Amino acid sequence: MTAPFLSVRDLTVDFSTEDGVVHAVNGLSFDIEKGTTLGIVGESGSGKSVTNLAILGLHDPDFTSISGEIVLDGQELIGASRRELERLRGNKVAMIFQDPLTSLSPFHTVGRQIGETYRKHTGASRAKARQRAIEMLGRVGIPQPQSRVDDHPHQFSGGMRQRVMIAMALVCDPDLLIADEPTTALDVTVQAQILDLLRDLQEQTGTAIIMITHDLGVVTSAAHEVLVMYAGRAVERGTVREVLGSPRHPYTWGLLSSLPRLSAPVDVPLVPVRGTPPSLINVPPGCPFHPRCDYAALAGPGLCGQERPELSPHRGHGDACYLTPAQKRDIFLEKVKEHL
Amino acid sequence: MYRFLVRRILGAAMILLIISALTFFLFFAIPRDPAAFACGKLCTPETLEIVRRNLGIDEPVFLQYWHWLVGIFTGRDFTYGHCDAPCLGYSFVNQEPIFQALVDRFPTTLSLTFGAAVVFLLFGIGMGMIAAARQGRPADKIASSASLIGASMQIYFVGVLATWVLVDQLQIIERPSYTPLTENPLQWFYGLLLPWLVLSIIFTANYTRMTRSSMVEQLGEDYVRTARAKGMSARTVFLRFAWRGAMGPVITIFGVDLGVLLGGAIITEQTFSLHGIGELSIKAVINQDLPMLLGVILVAATAIVLFNIVVDAAYAFIDPRVRLS
Incomplete structure (x- = not known):
């Protein structure tokens, strides 16, 4: 049997705070294969986002202790060097955040924000990165990408901003996409469009997706497997049909x-x-x-x-x-x- | 941009008009007679009347204000002679033309202000950035406590102490004086070095604290996390993203500070015996010298209003969400 594409074993994340040690994630294990979507469900504070920030190594090491194993395509991520993690982020593993308005830089054009990720990881020229940004904006369904590429995020609607975010996440063809409540800040019709878009892109590229959500509706329509989290632990795991059906x-x-x-x-x-x-x-x-x-x-x-x-x-x-x-x-x- | 400028300059003119009118009427609301003050102790009612006419305060207040206002654009005739436009009148005390006095003193204040601004922006923002980048580490703690001490300093205390130590005892800095930049740049620099340093201590402290807290706030923003999640290094995030958000509050305060300083750094000028706008304003208040008072207030107000316009324009330049119309 081959090793899973992403394997998380006994992940424990503790934060030290003034009030004491917060056990945000406690012995969590799960796997995910390429081309599939894992939905992680749970209420606020159940450790969903903390888990995924740990995969990217985005926690402040001064206040966080992480143990366990996170193996992505044979590479151990816990304890990986800063350089290795920076090379990985946005390239092999990308992330989409909840609120596309605050998650995009208000100071730079969307073209630049998409392009700089591409340039960072491929070393492409400015002109080439811009071409790539236009191509990506087109792929995520933004009309007239040639002219919108020089707009700033505030000139887009909420749904369009999330498309920009997705374009930015997918610009380097990541193998794993972590979507942290990607539709929570959007209205329902736009939610469905964004989920459809993610599904289409997954079919084209075979990306593995971790979909963090507290919305069981999103899980039903977007995920293959579900992990239910409670107080930093997995309480139930299985296919969508298994977990939501029985x-x-x-x-x-x-x-x-x-x-x-x-x-x-x-x-x-x-x-x-x-x-x-x-x-x-x-x-x-x-x-x-x-x-x-x-x-x-x-x-x-x-x-x-x-x-x-x-x-x-x-x-x-x-x-x-x-x-x-x-x-x-x-x-x-x-x-x-x-x-x- | 053009419309923005026209609109703001009209607004600024309006503000200056209101400020000058307020100053004028408040001055005459004070129950003391500037003529009696100028006339002195041995004043007869007859001389008082003459003095009053000479000062131009025998007319009703409204008319006086009108003459003063028109004089700015057309010039005025006084008993002492003609005053060319832009005429702000003559000093009650020594019959010095106000406009000329302001023109003479302004370079000193300008030099003091801009020199100090360079120092406190450089050190304030620099130390604030370092503190934010090294949050909770020794560099941060040193910068934070140093700025707390700096912010509690008084200019006259530090000024006198620094003069005594650096000028009198160690003799490594020249005694403060003002030499015009055009006359001798080196002398200009050395003469103002100590006032610059002393004046910028408090400002440096404030800018350090503001830059730090503003940076820390920006570093906690979602878009910074996104930048990290894209693989940007901490350094890039700091230099390419966070500072732009952090500079907003700093620029706002800088605009106000610059305006206030150009209206005269009163204490600094007194401490180092520099003859700038600040010295004029103190004398104007003490001598109940209305024309001079109006003159220095106009300079200060113009500077503040002007730099507010500059700040708003700078804001639009930094943050594309801000529109100038």
Whole structure:
């Protein structure tokens, strides 16, 4: 069996702050193959973005300690030198951010911002980089790229700005594209366009995509596999069909139940996950979700509060919960499915 | 750009008009008679009347203001003789033509201001940048505490101390004096070196702190993270991206500071016995010398208004989101 294109093993990211050590990511493992999209879902503070900034080595080393393994195409990224990481960023691994207005430099033309990435990694001339920028703007569907290339980001609409961002990310044909909530700041019709665009570009180039989102709708339409994160850990993993069709972890149930549905009567209230996310400075012992879990008692007295459950099985559809497979299936069918 | 300039210059003229009118009427709201002041202790009612006529303050205030205003464009006739346009009147105290006095003193103030500005921009922005780049490290801590100390200094204290140590004791700097640049550039430089350094201490401190905090803020912006994620080195990010955002607040304050300094660095001029606009303004206030007061206020206001226009234009140059119309 060949090694996966990107393999993350036991990733742990701690930040030291004035209040104490924040355990932002805690023993996270996942793989991703070329040409596929992995959706990472979870609420704010679950460690989604932290994980991906760690892949690019973008955390401030003065306040962060990272351990584990991140192997990209045979290259270990944790502990890689600054030069190696700079050569990688924007070239082999590119990133798209949430808010395209604040994420693009307001001071430079879009052509220059796209071109400088290309020049940095290929050493192309100014004129060639400009040509490449025009080509990329055309590819991401910006009309009249020859004239728009000299415009500044504020002269574009939100959706167009995100297209510029995508053009910039893809200018060096990266093997891995990390999209951090790429559609959150956009309105719904534009969201769909951007997701379609990413899918088309993926088909053309075979890029692997990590799609970070808290929107299960985005996962359904854009991802092949899903990783559900909670308090810096993976709680469930599998294909979109597995995780969203027959979810096994109580947290995933909670996420799904809290979604509004078009088919439901308007006066049915949404069911939020009760309680609040745990502090990442004092993470609860055992399963971090157990204080909010309705089914913790079923797993056996005190079990959920003592030892942390591992994601199992290791491949395929896995979840980190002590309930037996039969219990999970029954609870899902009896209590959860009716809300979906 | 053209429309912007026309609009702003008209606005500036309006502001100067309002400021001069305010000064004029406020001056006469003070319950003291400048004529009595000029006339002295042994003044008879008859002489007082003559003095009043000579000073041109026997007319109603509105009329006086009107004459003063028209005089700027057409010149005026006084009992002492004719005053050519642009005429700002004569000093109440020594009958010196105001315009000539300002023209004589302005080069001193201009030299002092621009020399100091070069020093404090260079050191202030430089130290601020270094502190921001070395956030939390020794260089940052040194720069930050040095600027805190600098900001709490007083010019007269540092000025007198520096003169005593550097000029009197060690004799490595010349005693401050003003020689016109056109006359002897070297002498001009040496004579103003100490005033420049002393005047720029407080400003350097402020610009260091402002540049640092502004840079730190920009370095936390999303677009800086994007630049890092594209593979740009920390150095490139610093020099190509962040500084442009960081210079906005610095330029704004610089415009105001430059305007204020051109209106006269009063304390610095007093400390080093330089005869600039600042010295004129102090004397004007003490002597209740209305024409002189109007003159120095006009210089200060013009400088501030002018540099505000320059700042706005500079803003548009740095940040393409700012439009000049």
